[in-house]
Amino acid sequence: MPDDHYINIFVARKKPGNVSDFKAQHEENQEVLEKYTLPYSKGMSALDALDNIRKLYDPSLAYPHSCRHGKACRLCLAEIDGKVDYLCSTLARDGMIIKSIPGREIIRDLIVNR
């Protein structure tokens, strides 16, 4: 793919509810899949894509990350196209769907209780 293309990335968003009551939060406040259109560059990771969403569209997007490119911190786990993997080591692609890791309470967006 040439460097000057745009890609669409879908991210599961969720606002925090009353943190002491996750059950109520789940009922009141459902996950929403948001679509973001981003400039693509070769070698761009899923984590780079989320960083760009924050810069270009919504600075409140929350996702676990620290070291950014080393799989060193082992924080940036998410469900990427149905498979749990690190955001920093997964190449971004058009139509990619990023959700929080399944089976955990969602605190906010891609951040889960762990």
Add this chain to the structure above:
Amino acid sequence: MNIKHSVITTDVLVIGSGCTGLGAALEIAKEGLEVVVVEKGEKSGQCGASIMAIQLACAALGVWEEDSPELHAQDTIKWGRGLSDPKIVARMTERAPARILEFEKWGMKFATKDGKLQQLNSPGHTRKRALYVDFKYGTGRSMMQALSNQLKPFTNLKIIKNTYIRELLKSGDQVAGAIGFDVANGEIVVFHAKTVVLATGGGMEVYGRNSGSRHLTGDGYRLAFLAGAPLLDMEFVQFIPMGTLYPNFPGLVMTILEPMSYRTGGRLTNAQGEEFLDRYIDGGLKATRDIISYAMAKEVLEGRGTPHGGLYFEPGYSVGAEGLAEEYGQQFLDQFKSVGINIASAKVEVFPIAHYFMGGIRIDADGRTPVGGLLAAGEVAAGIHGANRLAGNSLTDVMVFGQVIGESAVEDARKRSFLPIEISDAINKFQAEIINRLNLPIDPEINFSKLRENLQNEMLRNVGPVRTGAGLQETLDRIIGLEQLLQSIGFRDNTLVFNQELIDLFEFESMISTAKLIVQAAIYRKESRGAHHREDFSIELPEWTRNIILKYKPGQPQAQIDLSS
């Protein structure tokens, strides 16, 4: 609106959970004192620079040739260009051999050869004293696992995550606690302690391309500075030469090619195919990082850079796939294969990236700062590396000084009492600050993410390996502009749990403070020395063999500057 708050009382508060912080906590816990480690990331021990280390730790073990702590100290001071504190250096080099063996005993997997610990040559060290861990384990990961395992038995040690410390609390002129924000619960937390240990690491996140984590925003420099602790050598920021530029290697640290430069004969050329380093220095890629980084930056500035603004590096130039596999393991090659690169035959674009802060808080050889109740060590402190750090001396620093500072904290906490602090005043002030921010209007064109990038680009442009007085001044003015802009930016979101904009605000305040200190010192130092290279004062001057000391002056926008004698 009222923000929830809690108060935690402990003998010792340790801020930061890298190798220094956890190393200190271990010593304190062993002595039976209550210790709380507070970490701003989501996992302790995993959000700073320690875990990311892929390279060396140096100690005069003398496995393969005669060596001594004195020689190790001599090399360190020589390449620190005379700015290191000999007493602090001696503490590190004397303790390093035993401390390395202790980490090995705890399970750190140092590489061996013929049944003995392997020790390599590394730039600037006159003896084979660099130990490493194979790529398949990871130096930092292995070190932090070994240390974390030691902490498990202690119930008097508590780790608090997701909590951003915003201010050290004082009782008169003594530090007696800290206030912060727990972003996971949306709560203010006050810590009341007899002794506070700062182990927050460096601030390379102020630079656009850096080898650290996003959490390394210089928080400790700001905290200590505002608490009245002097900082020194802030103008010296180490750039690591072979930072990957193009293509991007997703999932691999940006320093991954560095060992190929001096260990296995990689080749560095400019866009014209010339091995240009010979024009700048003897010894080529075996020279120290400050000199190579300068030469690379200069080459690009003079128009001989690659399409993406770097230089070409061929990691397998001398040894090929077999040689790389032999030295670094097959898994090393496979990591690149998994992202579509044959690294043995690749010609990649590289450019120096911000890697390490030599300067920081003034400490003595026991890790005590001039401010009572406040200790500091590791990258946030100054004194060991001077104007340029040698490869392998940072891990040694954090392994040794975690222990040193832990011992000092025990001694101090036993002598000191809980000094009175104005807890409700601190909470009210911090709460008002947050609520005020939540009520500010939103400017759709500006957000903290963009401002952060502005600052990072500005620092890269004028405060990297090549500097000029005019460029530094221009950047200082822009930083002050960003600082003013920062006051008026509202949040899109007014909830408090994992409010990313609130986190960004906290970090950006630290980054602005840190960047200002670096630039202010860099403007003041009118010579070139180590990692600080001024085009308008391009030689090292003997009268500048002194530290620039920065002190906070309440009400003043810039630090007061003193010089060491």
